[in-house]
Amino acid sequence: MRTQVGIIGAGPAGLLLSHLLHLEGIDSVVLELRDRDYVQRRVRAGVLEQPTVELLRAAGVGTRMDAQGLPHDGISLRFDGADHRIDFAALTGRRITVYGQQEVVKDLIARRLADGGDLRFGVSGVAVHDVGSTRPLISFTDADGSARALDCDAIAGCDGFHGITRDSVPAGALTVHQHTYPFAWLGVLAEAPPSHHELIYTYHPRGFALHSMRSPSVTRLYLQVPPDERIEDWSDRRIWDELHTRLAADGFTLAEGPILEKGVTGMRSFVVAPMRHGRLFLAGDAAHIVPPTGAKGMNLAIADVRRLSLALTALLRSGDERLADGYADACLGRVWRAQHFSWWMTSMLHTFPEHDPFQRELQLAQLRYTATSEPAATSLAENYVGLPYSD
Incomplete structure (x- = not known):
């Protein structure tokens, strides 16, 4: 098998990356350990930042979100037995939207399949090879039991905190903060x-x-x-x-x-740097975890793959490596800001x-x-x- 980008993980990060690459004419194959029904039912985050909402709309996958999502103009801090409202709209002119992660996943799966995307659920034995070369490889067993080898130009590890891609990086190549x-x-x-x-x-x-x-x-x-x-x-x-x-x-x-x-x-809080090793790029929970108090997990993953789609498009279309080389540092600036905000919210509100x-x-x-x-x-x-x- 041959594709330009092999994507491991069919959560919001992997699916959105596949879709954004498709919009730029870049081929990808998405591999997922779980079956489609499980992926579409697992309940995770539910708060979308305004930049996330705007990106999903611009990518053409926001129709159901706009119809069924719940826009919120603020939150309440409840202490001393009373509510103290933080008015997002008045203070910033922006808002959040409550729309479950599983709903974002459903929208992305439907769109990728409608566009002819190659999404493979229920795979096993996934391993990455030769990530230091310009032609890395992913080996896996398909849902029907067939052994496969996927030849790629780049690999995106969007397989979460417990996935295989981060552990595939040689010991000592990543710095871990936790x-x-x-x-x-x-x-x-x-x-x-x-x-x-x-x-x-x-x-x-x-x-x-x-x-x-x-x-x-x-x-x-x-x-x-x-x-x-x-x-x-x-x-x-x-x-x-x-x-x-x-x-x-x-x-x-x-x-x-x-x-x-x-x-x-x-x-927990967890960050690895540099979020890249050769042609293997880490995104979302594979590279960083934040406590959920600040509602940043899925939003950070989406910010990662937005930037990664730009980097891979430049790299694979014209051989321009500048965005790929700057991918990790650019993402980590936003990640550490979110880590601090999540730590601050957690420290202020928990006993x-x-x-x-x-x-x-x-x-x-x-x-x-x-x-x-x-x-x-x-x-x-x-x-x-x-x-x-x-x-």
Whole structure:
């Protein structure tokens, strides 16, 4: 088999990269370990920055997002038993859109297949070879059991934190930065209408809580828990009782409903540099992880592949290597800004095991300042809605 770009991973990053390359006349093949049904159902992020929304529209895959997505002009910081709204529209003139990652994936799969894209689900045994050459190779077993070799000009590792591409880089070629937080998030998806029209980020002495949503009938809710918490220890009733306690505020009623999914996710920050080795380019979670507090994960992945599509187009169309050579540094500037914002939001809103009353008062002081100072609120708002892309 032969293609210009072999893409490993059919999440938003890999699929959007394939589509953007197609728009520039660059061929690609997308390989995915899971089957199509699983990929289209897995629930992940749901907040799209304005630059992400604008990119999806410009790429011709925003029609369903515009029809079904939920535009939000702000968020609430809930502390001291009350809401303190951060008005994105007034402070920045921009907004976010709540639209599930699985919906973005559905849109991209449908478009790639309609355009004749080669998407291969259910593959196994994926390995990359000769990435230091100008003709790297991907070996894999197709869903029908056939052994394949895919000859490429470049390989994009869009296969997530647990994928194979990052580990294929020789030892010592990447610098790893990581930090683990002393808590996790217990997340639930509930068949219940949202209890508020926007996201609520809550600071509570018992721990952080977040009220979010995926649609007018499905709510996404999170609780801060210890990092080793067992989901088996949390009955549905216990989850709802704790959410009622932490989200309590005057005039607020939390709507309950059947819990469709629940799980515990650890909180970490992770960055590798330089996000490239030879003709292997890393993007999205394969190169960096942020705590979900700042809603940056999928947005960073999309920013990565936007830049990677430009770099690969220049490289493969005219042999111009400048954008490819600058890919990692350019992406990492945005990544580290998002890491700092996510760390700041996490540090301000979560209770830490080692915090004494003095440190908790410092958190409240920061929250009160952010909620009442226009410059401080503007800094939060412009980071949350997404900084403009730079070239």
